[in-house]
Amino acid sequence: MPPASSGATATHAAALTPPSPDSEPTTANTVNTPSTAHTDRTAHTDRTAHDTRTAPGGPGFRRMSFALFLAGMAAFALLYSTQALLPLISADFGVSASTASWTVSAATGALALFVLPLSALSERYGRRTLMTASLSVAVAVGLLVPFAPSVGVLIALRAVQGAALAGLPASAMAYLAEEVRPKALVAAIGMFVAGNSIGGMSGRIVTGWAAQAWGWRWGVAVVGLLAVACALAFRALLPAPRHFTPGTLHPKSLARTVRSHLSNPLLRRLYAIGALFMTVFGAVYTVIGYRLTEAPFSLPQGVIGSIFLVYLVGTASSAAAGKLVTRLGRRGALYLAVSTTAGGLLLSLSDALAAVLLGLVLITAGFFAGHAVASSSVSRTATTGRAQASALYQSAYYVGSSAGGTLGAVAFHAGGWGGTVGLGVLAVLGVVTITLYGSRAARTERLTARAA
Known part of the structure; x- marks a missing residue:
């Protein structure tokens, strides 16, 4: 694949290709002699010395991480700014829950549709440029949303x-893959995902209390102003890219890159896992406001917004994803994320508010951990066309969000909260099935390699 499609030179990509995330660490069957061990250490030192990408403790790493944290925060706050306000929007316009849910699903669906073409623009004009433009347009539109007639x-x-926000997520992950050393990639992407969780939490809390005092329009207006501040700080802090090589847009080359990614079984599994995790999350958080406004809870809007403080758990679990992978391996971390999400879904069926809140905590922790592991695996697996690989993941992820929001509202209308939980359980079983299949496929490949 030419450099134009990958954003980096072929030599650079080949020299720094990380191991496949579908492979678990294995213990060598042979013992290195002292001379061999010395040679291996020397080679590793040479590779590290020549790797000019940023590492934790290196110049600009904290600035980079914080800038992308702010970008993720602004993006999630804007993207889901109406989600906690759906009952008020339904009442204001006299529409059903399923109709109001489209104020969320339309945003996530448009993001899924535009993320791939905008990621291609980032190959030509640069990751930082496109991320800045995306945030600027999204913030401008966010200031118009409160005036919708x-x-x-x-x-x-x-x-x-x-659609405007579509330029941010894939470009951010491609930027990190190009500018951060592989061993620090999960932690760096975890910080970006943590910004997502903080943005989702703060946006819902702010809109909840502002809407209770002045109505839903003031709620989304305040989020728009917070996003303006985040966007300005992001642009001021994000370091200029040092490893990006601009290329020319070639539709045929883009199509070949997309076909190549879609023909990779591991990437297909990761895309499906991201979509299914987000189906659960989209369904739960689109409908939870309706459930908590009804008996036996009957909570006011401000209190419902404050419940999204559980997003702090998502911040912690996504930032800790790197440690989970180190201890359990990638598939082990996914199994833990799935189990946590499933336990939260079942616990949320209770009519006790404390049990519902604990269920939301578990769902949130499991979702963000699973998302961080899957998204970082995509960035490590794709050695060329990283922006397109990340864009395909984001497309699948936000298709899952749109499907979860709409289907979750339909399921709630048909069967109450139990219907929404049933939809979530089906999605969780899908993640388990895919992960088990991946484990079996990896084991078969290892046995075949040994036999050869």
Whole structure:
């Protein structure tokens, strides 16, 4: 694949290709002699010395991480700014839960549709440039959303906002893959995902209390102003890329890159896992506001918004994803994330508020850990066309969000909270099936390699 499609030179990509995330660490069957061990250490030292990418403790790493943390925070706050307000939007416009849910699903669906073409633009114009442009447009639209005269206009504005945000996630992950050393990649992406969770949490809390005091329009207006501050700080802090090589846009080359990624069984599994995890998350958080406004809870809007403090758990679990992978391996970390999410879903069926809150904590922790592991695995697996690989993951991820939001609302209308939980359990079983299949496939490959 030419450099234009990967954003980095072929030599650089080949020299720094990380191990496949589908392979668990194994113990060597032979013992190194002192001379061999010395040679291996020397070679490793030479590779590390020539790797000019940023590492923890290195110049600019904290600045880079914090800048992308702020970008993720702004993106999630804007993307889901109406989610906690759906009951108020339903009442204001006189529409059903499924109709109001489109103010979320339209944004995530547009993001899924535009993330791939915008990631291609990042190959030509640069990751930082595209991320800045995406945030700027999304923030501008966010300042218009409070003035929507009808639910149709509101949905249209939210779709435009989602399309604008499409330039951020894949470009951010490609930027990190190019600028950060492989061993630090999970931690760096975990910080970006942690920003997502903080943004989702703060956006919902702020909108909840502002909406309780002044109505839902003021709620989304305050989030828009917070996003402006985050966008300005992001642009000021993010270091200029040092390992990006701009290329020319070639539609045929892009199509070949996309076909190559989609023909990779591991990437396909990771895309499906991201979509299914987000189906659960989208369904739960689209509907939870409706459930908590009804009996036996009957909570006010401000309190419902404050419940999203559980997103702090997602911040911790996504930032800790690197340690989980080190201890359990990637598939082990995914099994733990799935088990945690499933336990939370079942616990949330209780009519006791404390049990529901604990269920949300477990769902949130499991989702963000699983997302951090899957998304970082995509960045490590793709050695060329990283922006496109990440874009395909983001497309699948936000298709899952749109599907989860819409289907979760339909399931809630048909069967109450139990219907929404049933949808989530089916998605969780899908993740388990895919992960088990991946484990079996990896074991078969190892046995075949030994036999050869």
